[in-house]
Amino acid sequence: MLRPIRRAYQFVMDHPIKDGQCIHQRYLIKELLGAGSYGIVYLCEDLQTQDCKVVKQLRPSKRKMKKELQLFEKEKSLIQKLDHPHMPKFYEDFTENGNLFFVMSFIEGDNLDEAIFSKQISFHEQEALQFVSKLLSLVEYLHQRNIYHLDLRIPNIIIQKNEPYVIDFGLAKEVIDHEVAKEMKLQDFYDFGDILLYLLYTTYPAKKKKALPWTEELSLQQETVYLLKRLLQITSPYTTIEDIGIDFDKAMKANE
Structure with a gap:
């Protein structure tokens, strides 16, 4: 019984942010790129630089789950350590309305x-x-x-x-x-x-x-x-x- 309840909770909580909305007063969502076990990924226009960025959000349903929060933070930490033109570049992280996000470069192709x-x-x-x-x-x-x-x-x-x-x-x-x-x-x-x-x-x-x-x-x-x-x-x-x-x-x- 617990699993259907959890799925229903995730369905209610984890609706992706709609295209055209702006987050952090800077990133205009252009499209949903995908959703994984703990994250939701968006292609955004950076309104300050006018280029494309990728913004990853921790699923709202996972914000209080220690394992998923650790995975999100670990991925963010690893990308911060990368300095290679053929890998994502980290830009910043932020919190908005209780949701966690981090921003990285968009690799076209x-x-x-x-x-x-x-x-x-x-x-x-x-x-x-x-x-x-x-x-x-x-x-x-x-x-x-x-x-x-x-x-x-x-x-x-x-x-x-x-x-x-x-x-x-x-x-x-x-x-x-x-x-x-x-x-x-x-x-x-x-x-x-x-x-x-x-x-x-x-x-x-x-x-x-x-x-x-x-x-x-x-x-x-x-x-x-x-x-x-x-x-x-x-x-x-x-x-x-x-x-x-x-x-x-x-x-x-x-x-x-």
Whole structure:
């Protein structure tokens, strides 16, 4: 009985702010970008600078829940530590009518999910390797700062002029403990394999009589197969980004 009551409460409390409303006497809401487990995200016009910003709001129904409040504050704290042109930039936080918000830069472009499934963008083997290799350098930047994204899915990668941008740090963690960090590295590395497979399948004919393993469906250079198997932890997993980078270089050279 408790769950339906909670859902009803959330339905009543968590209505997104309507387009055209202004918050903090500065941010004019243009559209709802999305809603997650603890946050609501808006695309806004900054009336002071006339450019677009992203404003994230803690769901009103979660304001008194310790776990969700901590997640919101943790995400805000991590974004404040980022200083990379291919990641969100933090601007400010504020409270209005008891609601918590923070503001970050808007990264224009399609996420990979939209690019692949709505706009039918395709990547040949070399193009897929080059794109994910660039993504590798972004994650290396994070790992050097003890930050682990832990949610490197195609909706969280923006593509702009064939360059990757990383967004959505809602599940990211900052970890100093070496042993704990090892497991988180493996998760980010595994996500590289998933993303690379998605890109490689964009040139695969959709209609086939039998569903086969990717090793049989995709015609790839052996260097790419070796790379994917290690990223996906089918064979001995990678433990360092440096080793992944070396094998990306080998796979790209094999495709020249």
